[in-house]
Amino acid sequence: MKKSIGVSVLLLALGGACLAQSQEPSLGDLAKKQGHAEKKPAKVFTNEDVAGRSSDPGPEPARQASAPASANASPAASGESKPEKKKESAGKEASSSKDSPEVAELKQKITTYKEEQEGWKKSAKRYQDLLATETSEFRRQMYQDALQGDQNNIQIFQNKIDQAQADLAKAEKR
Numbered sequence: 001m002k003k004s005i006g007v008s009v010l011l012l013a014l015g016g017a018c019l020a021q022s023q024e025p026s027l028g029d030l031a032k033k034q035g036h037a038e039k040k041p042a043k044v045f046t047n048e049d050v051a052g053r054s055s056d057p058g059p060e061p062a063r064q065a066s067a068p069a070s071a072n073a074s075p076a077a078s079g080e081s082k083p084e085k086k087k088e089s090a091g092k093e094a095s096s097s098k099d100s101p102e103v104a105e106l107k108q109k110i111t112t113y114k115e116e117q118e119g120w121k122k123s124a125k126r127y128q129d130l131l132a133t134e135t136s137e138f139r140r141q142m143y144q145d146a147l148q149g150d151q152n153n154i155q156i157f158q159n160k161i162d163q164a165q166a167d168l169a170k171a172e173k174r
Helices: 002-023 027-037 047-051 061-066 082-096 101-133 137-173
Strands: none
Touching (some): 101 137
């Protein structure tokens, strides 16, 4: 008899807990409701938003740990502001409207390649400066590796520029 009373009490307690749980929304439901209520519209990035950052070689553990953030990502650091870039691109679009679409596209590619190559050149210069003053052998090796990678990228972009210029010359003759 004592055993059946204990089982009955246990069943009542568990039933009450289940009933209380079904009446209140779960934490997951509350989070979903709150997330939908406060959801902000997604930011759409265009080529113009990313163009100033395309020359940034990207974060690498050695770069983050050993030096401050790259100056390549900041238009102010390069001495060129965004309104000036917009004016330049508007001028390029106006001049490219005279050309065939293929020629205009090739000119835009060349411009983009040159901008990216300049970013790599700035990064290489920065590593050369860091190498000149660094005393830690480990950091010197890291800077040397990064410098070599940047120099490889400079050469890759030079090859792309040369190829695009050759294609442009062919397209302009047509």
